[in-house]
Amino acid sequence: MPAAPLAELVPGTRTPSGPGGLWRYRACIPVGDDIAARLTLGEGHTPIVSAGSDLEGVALKLEFVFPTLSFKDRGAVVLIASAVERGARRVVADSSGNAGSAIAAYAARAGLECQVFVPAAISARKRAQILAYGASLECVAGDRTAAAEAAIAAVARTGATYASHIYNPYFLQGTKTFAFELWEQLGRGVPDAVIVPAGNGTLALGAARGFSELQAAGLIERVPALIALQSECCAPLAQAWTMGSREPVDVEVTPTSAEGIAIPRPARGAQILAAVAHSGGCVVSVPEVAIEPAQRDLAARGLFVEPTAALVWAGLLIARHHPAVRGIAVESEGWTVARALTRGNVAVPLCGSGLK
Known part of the structure; x- marks a missing residue:
């Protein structure tokens, strides 16, 4: 990674003609500025x-x-931005709750269909949050691994983009x-x-x-x-x-x-x-x-x-x-x-x- 994108930053400022938050480091994040500007919800630079x-x-x-x-918003916004750049129209994720909420939110922001697989035992509040963003929620009997297996099967069946916070490098x-x-x-x-x-x-x-x-x-x-x-x-x-x-x-x-x-x-x-x-x-x-x-x-x-x-x-x-x-x-x-x-x-x- 070149030193300049980080070394030139002045604490407390925005990047030239750019946003604050985590996109302050956009030169170090491999997605386009136009997508980032469209999807950002002001995430990052937490106190x-x-x-x-x-x-x-x-x-x-x-x-x-x-x-x-x-904190899952950090990864979700970049993951969804990369999916949009690659022409995705529908994403599938698996989660114990927080990543599912984050991916559902940014998928909604991007206008993508979203399906989230979760263990049936997750809290009612996390289920409600995922549903609030318009995602399809699939509660799976078993543990976190079972939810991941169900999501992978859905991706194979439908051809959707696998928005995995575990495997996706973005x-x-x-x-x-x-x-x-x-x-x-x-x-x-x-x-x-x-x-x-x-x-x-x-x-x-x-x-x-x-x-x-x-x-x-x-x-x-x-x-x-x-x-x-x-x-x-x-x-x-x-x-x-x-x-x-x-x-x-x-x-x-x-x-x-x-x-x-x-x-x-x-x-x-x-x-x-x-x-x-x-x-x-x-x-x-x-x-x-x-x-x-x-x-x-x-x-x-x-x-x-x-x-x-x-x-x-x-x-x-x-x-x-x-x-x-x-x-x-x-x-x-x-x-x-x-x-x-x-x-x-x-x-x-x-x-x-x-x-x-």
């Missing part, structure tokens, strides 16, 4: 706020401040802008660590790509350590990390409130594990009982997030031995690393609104 005086060095990036209330071209924004908002620097949720890894992989591009452009000397978190109820990556495996492992799955990352067989699991290892980070699982206290703690700070976002906050609180999670003990080599990494400056993206 960063301090966590508070009790958590020194912790910055919260409010990734739920998006048109559809989750989605990560959008989520990488998280790293660009963080770099700018922190005064052209990066924190010691970034804590991310890890299901299918669209934020973890996008952030890794973005930080890598910043480093390749000579704008940062090092990439921040990625601390990837999963629920203990569905932790194929965390268990793989503990075992020293380069591939996700089969796990017994139990219900979790963090439905957004309840992915028993992540298709890009090996890439997620590799990206975390390359960054010097770790993958750990969070006790389910820590999610609700963390959600309450954020609400007391004025921030209402969904359980998946609260899980990430729970990880930070546990690593910092915060009173909000007193009595919740975790011990593993991964958590030892996480505690060491979170002693310095840490960025915590809060990826979904509590209204979800």
Whole structure:
């Protein structure tokens, strides 16, 4: 990636004759400006706020401040823009909720027909949001993998474009802008660590790509350590990390409130594990009982997030031995690393609104 598109940016400005938000980095996003201008809903450049005086060095990036209330808009707008450029008229997606809402919204914006396959157990609010955008919603018995298989079968049957936030490379071209924004908002620097949720890894992989591009452009000397978190109820990556495996492992799955990352067989699991290892980070699982206290703690700070976002906050609180999670003990080599990494400056993206 050429250095100029990022190096020439002045913090707080728009690009010459161009939009703000994530399209501020449009020279680094491989879709046409005309399509971007037509589809944008003002997504991106989400706020960063301090966590508070009790958590020194912790910055919260409010990734739920998006048109559809989750960070998935970053990837969805770029994915749909690329589909429009390629002449798509109908798209099919699979999701645990947030990606489906984002793809449905931008498909509506683009005038595309949209069909979204979801596990039947997703929340009623997420179903309602997808339907509100005019998408066809298919609730599939089984887990997240079953929804993906049904979507792929529909694509084969109908010839529609598969708008997969997992496999389509354009989605990560959008989520990488998280790293660009963080770099700018922190005064052209990066924190010691970034804590991310890890299901299918669209934020973890996008952030890794973005930080890598910043480093390749000579704008940062090092990439921040990625601390990837999963629920203990569905932790194929965390268990793989503990075992020293380069591939996700089969796990017994139990219900979790963090439905957004309840992915028993992540298709890009090996890439997620590799990206975390390359960054010097770790993958750990969070006790389910820590999610609700963390959600309450954020609400007391004025921030209402969904359980998946609260899980990430729970990880930070546990690593910092915060009173909000007193009595919740975790011990593993991964958590030892996480505690060491979170002693310095840490960025915590809060990826979904509590209204979800």
